[in-house]
Each structure stands twice: as C-alpha cells, then as structure tokens.
Amino acid sequence: MISRIDLRGRTLTRRELVDVLPRAELGVEDAAARVAPVIRDVRQHGAAALRDLAERFDGVRPTHLRVPAEAITGALELLAPAVRAGLEEAIVRVRTVHAAQRPEDFSVDLARGARVRQRWVPVQRVGLYAPGGLAVYPSSVIMNVVAAQEAGVPELAVASPPQKDNDGLPHPTILAACALLGVEEVYAVGGAQAVAMFAYGADGTEPQDGDVLCEPVDVVTGPGNVYVAAAKRLVRGVVGIDAEAGPTEIAVLADAGADAGHVASDLISQAEHDPLAAAVLVTDSVELASAVAARVQDLATATKHSSRVQQALAGSQSAIVLVDDVEQGLAVVDAYGAEHLEIQTADAAAVADRVRSAGAIFVGPYSPVSLGDYMAGSNHVLPTGGCAHFASGLGVHSFLKAVQVIEYDREALAVLADRIVAVANDEDLPAHGEAVRARFL
Structure with missing residues (x-):
C-alpha cells in the first residue's frame, strides 16, 4: 500500500533530497484560475453572490449569512457534555500557551536624546476560517480564535460553510465552539467565497443582512482545501494571510526501538484527513519499516474512513524512507520540512533539538500528533508543503505588527x-x- 524510498548508501544534496522525497501536488495555480471569478463575484455582488455560491458549492441557500445570536447560544446548549468538556480543556491549554507568546515592547537609548522604541500592535480586525468539508473542525476555531484574542485583536469574525442538515447554518459544534470563546460574529460562508468576503467585505441584499453584511478584515487565517489556499494567494497584499495551507502532513523519524503499532496508528490518524494527506516514515530499521507497513495495511482496512486513508497512503505523497542512520534521517526530515514531525528514537529530545525545519515537533512515544491537534496547548494551524523551512505555525505573532517609534x-x-x-x-x-x-x- 505505502511505497518505499531507499536512500541507504547515498549522499544527496538538499536539492536532491527535496526532489526525491514525496510531496502532494496541490495545483494551486490551476485552482486560482477557477477561484478568481468567485472572488470577483463576491466583490461585485456581495451577499447575493455568497448565497448563489453556497447553493452551487454547498447545496444549500442560506437565509442567514450572518448566524443569528440565538443559533450560536442554542448550539452550545445542545452540545454533548463530554465534547464540551473536551473543548473547554483545549481552550484552557491553548490560551495558557498563547498567553506566554506575547512579545514585550522595548526601548533603546542610543545616546542622550536619541531613543528608538518598538511597540507590538494588534491588527484591528481578523477573519478566521473553519473548514467544514470532509470533517468538521471546532478545534480549528479554538486555535484561530484564541491566538487572535491573546494578541489583543479587537474584532474577530469566523466563517464556516453552511450545512444542508443544519438549515443552512454552520455545523452546530462549530457554533458551540464560537459560543464558548465569546465570538458573536459568525458567517455561514465557506471556501474561497469566505476568503473573498473577508478580504473585500460584502454588502447585504436581504433585510436580515443589513446594508453591510461584513466589513473587510486586516488578516485572514485558517486551514482549508486547495481552493481556500488559492483564494488566499489571490487576496494576499489586500490582506495578510497565515499561509497557503495544503493537505496535512506527518513525518515520523524512528529507529529500531520505536513501537510499530504507535507509528502506524499515527500515520493513519493523519491520513484520515484527506486523500491527499501525506504520511512519511523515515527510519534506519528495515525491520521497523516492514512491521509498520504490515500494521498500516491492517489498520487502513479496519478504520472508519478506510477508502480515504488507503488513497492517502497509496498516493505519491506518502512513503517509507530508509536511511543509513538517524543522522541521515535528520537530514531527510529537515529537507522535507513536515507540518508535523514525530521523533521516536533513542534520546528523542536531543534529536528533536537538532531539527531546523518542522511546523511542530512531537517528542517521544507519548506525544502523538493527535495530542497537538486538540489539547497539547500548541497551535495546530501549521505550515505545509515545505513552508516550514521559512514559516511558523499560527500564533499570537500572526496578528501583531511591530511598530517602531523614533524620538530624537x-x-x-x-x-x-x-x-x-x-x-x-x-x-x-x-x-x-x-x-x-x-x-x-
């Protein structure tokens, strides 16, 4: 099911490694050609275009593009207690970590009467996107909203696709997460059209919309499919964006001491996101590679989203990569620059400290990516497609501007x-x- 790439005995440059390692083909440029008319339509026709596009892409024509307050509070009242407890725990942990991210202002006196200060100023307004396609992500609402709140952003708006089975409103768990976070401005708008609405604003066309449905924002963040990524590319410069996030990725650097069942389960966990999801194991142990491949085969056929998982694992973006030793493995994972990187080797913490390119690093057998997806306290909106070579995951810094103040x-x-x-x-x-x-x- 999952292919192998054998790099043993080969000394490759970074460029050669990048060329040989698996990677999903996003096709953002092709998607951008399809997305450009959507953005123009929203910019020109506002709420009317948003309703037409929802009917076309989501199969429902929302009556309320802006979600009524009672729908948000009502969703929280109906939320299962166990799910509510989980979301509340996630909020506490993510808020605690992000509160520590806030940078300090500073002042430098260069000479008598010569001073330069730097202030960190939050942007005024942000648009936060929560996907609703193959899966629903209240956890993404938490990651985006908490980071913006801890940055001190005064105005936050959330958009998520309308659901046919929820009267054209976003998924109830998305709405409940917004209620837990105190977010009152929520839109039943999905995909590229949500990015366009945030970037350019949208006038209302129905009485319930008001004259102005949505004011433009300064920054758009949040994960999505290739069309969301293409829309972000097209509006970048009009607004700031976090990244052109593509399908999720997991890379695991493991040696012979790793548990094959743990590794296989973690590869499966990310493969269930999307048929284009990437799952990569880098190991110096042929025995572990074979054990993981066999275990993956068993788990992939038994899991709920078996078809999706098997497509992802059989795709060209997934592979088991054999290396001579952990040292070569480090070079491989640094060249790959994974969104999520697990280190399951001897001295895992020391190995992790040598990694230069990864969105987030998960150390040891009891720090799976699933922990980071929900309740580690870290942010799960991370750079994909090799962008970890130069970009960071979402955080407080994503919503702050450094303003220098000169006084001579x-x-x-x-x-x-x-x-x-x-x-x-x-x-x-x-x-x-x-x-x-x-x-x-």
Whole structure:
C-alpha cells in the first residue's frame, strides 16, 4: 500500500533530497484560475453572490449569512457534555500557551536624546476560517480564535460553510465552539467565497443582512482545501494571510526501538484527513519499516474512513524512507520540512533539538500528533508543503505588527547631521540631507 524510498548508501544534496522525497501536488495555480471569478463575484455582488455560491458549492441557500445570536447560544446548549468538556480543556491549554507568546515592547537609548522604541500592535480586525468539508473542525476555531484574542485583536469574525442538515447554518459544534470563546460574529460562508468576503467585505441584499453584511478584515487565517489556499494567494497584499495551507502532513523519524503499532496508528490518524494527506516514515530499521507497513495495511482496512486513508497512503505523497542512520534521517526530515514531525528514537529530545525545519515537533512515544491537534496547548494551524523551512505555525505573532517609534531631540540629530547629508548625497537624494539641514538654519 505505502511505497518505499531507499536512500541507504547515498549522499544527496538538499536539492536532491527535496526532489526525491514525496510531496502532494496541490495545483494551486490551476485552482486560482477557477477561484478568481468567485472572488470577483463576491466583490461585485456581495451577499447575493455568497448565497448563489453556497447553493452551487454547498447545496444549500442560506437565509442567514450572518448566524443569528440565538443559533450560536442554542448550539452550545445542545452540545454533548463530554465534547464540551473536551473543548473547554483545549481552550484552557491553548490560551495558557498563547498567553506566554506575547512579545514585550522595548526601548533603546542610543545616546542622550536619541531613543528608538518598538511597540507590538494588534491588527484591528481578523477573519478566521473553519473548514467544514470532509470533517468538521471546532478545534480549528479554538486555535484561530484564541491566538487572535491573546494578541489583543479587537474584532474577530469566523466563517464556516453552511450545512444542508443544519438549515443552512454552520455545523452546530462549530457554533458551540464560537459560543464558548465569546465570538458573536459568525458567517455561514465557506471556501474561497469566505476568503473573498473577508478580504473585500460584502454588502447585504436581504433585510436580515443589513446594508453591510461584513466589513473587510486586516488578516485572514485558517486551514482549508486547495481552493481556500488559492483564494488566499489571490487576496494576499489586500490582506495578510497565515499561509497557503495544503493537505496535512506527518513525518515520523524512528529507529529500531520505536513501537510499530504507535507509528502506524499515527500515520493513519493523519491520513484520515484527506486523500491527499501525506504520511512519511523515515527510519534506519528495515525491520521497523516492514512491521509498520504490515500494521498500516491492517489498520487502513479496519478504520472508519478506510477508502480515504488507503488513497492517502497509496498516493505519491506518502512513503517509507530508509536511511543509513538517524543522522541521515535528520537530514531527510529537515529537507522535507513536515507540518508535523514525530521523533521516536533513542534520546528523542536531543534529536528533536537538532531539527531546523518542522511546523511542530512531537517528542517521544507519548506525544502523538493527535495530542497537538486538540489539547497539547500548541497551535495546530501549521505550515505545509515545505513552508516550514521559512514559516511558523499560527500564533499570537500572526496578528501583531511591530511598530517602531523614533524620538530624537535637536542635539541628538545635530550629532548625526553631517553623516546623514554625506550618505544622502552619495545616494543622489540631496533633499534627504536638506531636510535635516533645514532644522539648523
């Protein structure tokens, strides 16, 4: 079911490793061509376009694009107690971790009368997307909302696709999660059209919409399918985005001491997200590789979403990669840059500290990715497709701007005046220097 790539005895450059390792083909550029008309439609026709697109893509025409307050509170009242307890525990842990992420302002005195300060300022308004396709993700609502709240964002709006079996409103558990978090602005809008609505705003067309259905935001975050990723690419620059998130990925770096059942279960757990999900095992043990492959075969046929899982594991994006030793394995996982990376080796913590490229690292046999998906306290909105080489997961920083404040008095500027003029003239921008000289005439 899952293919093998044998790198033993081979010394490969990083470029060669990137070329040989499995990766899902997203086709964002092709999707962008299909998404561009959707974005134009929403921008031009507002709520009317959103209803038409919901009918086309979600099979339901929402009466209420903005979810009524009573529907949000009602969903919480109907939430199963065990699920509510789980969501509340997740909120506490995620909030605790994200509260610690807040950076400190600072001030530097460079000389008498010469000061530069830096302030961290939250954006004013954010649009947070929660998918609702193959699965429903109240956990993603928590990850997005808590990070924005801990950053101090004043205005938060959540969008999630309308559901045919919920009267055109988002899934009840999504609404219940919003209620637990105190989010009152929620929209029954899915996919690329939600990204467009957040980026450009939308006028209302029905009495229940009001004149303005949704004001534009400053930042759009949240996971989604390839069309959501394409929409983010097209509106980037109009608004900030977290990332063009693609299908989920798990890589496991394991040695002969790892438990094959644990590894196989973790690969299956991520494969059930999407037929394009990537599951990669990197190991120096042929015995472990064979045991995991056999266990994966058994689990894949028995799990609830068997068809989806088997497609993901058989796809070109998934593989077992054989290496000479853990040292070569580290080079492989760094070149891959997985969204989720598990380390199941001897001295796992020390190995994990040497990893440079991963969205999140899960250390040892009792830190599975599933823990991070829900209740570790970390954020599960993470870079995919190799973006972990340069990008971080969602966090408080995603909603903050660093603003520098410069305060010089006359004497402090005078000390630098001649040097500023010299550099300005060398750049052939004499008016820059003259702007300084004008203060001493």
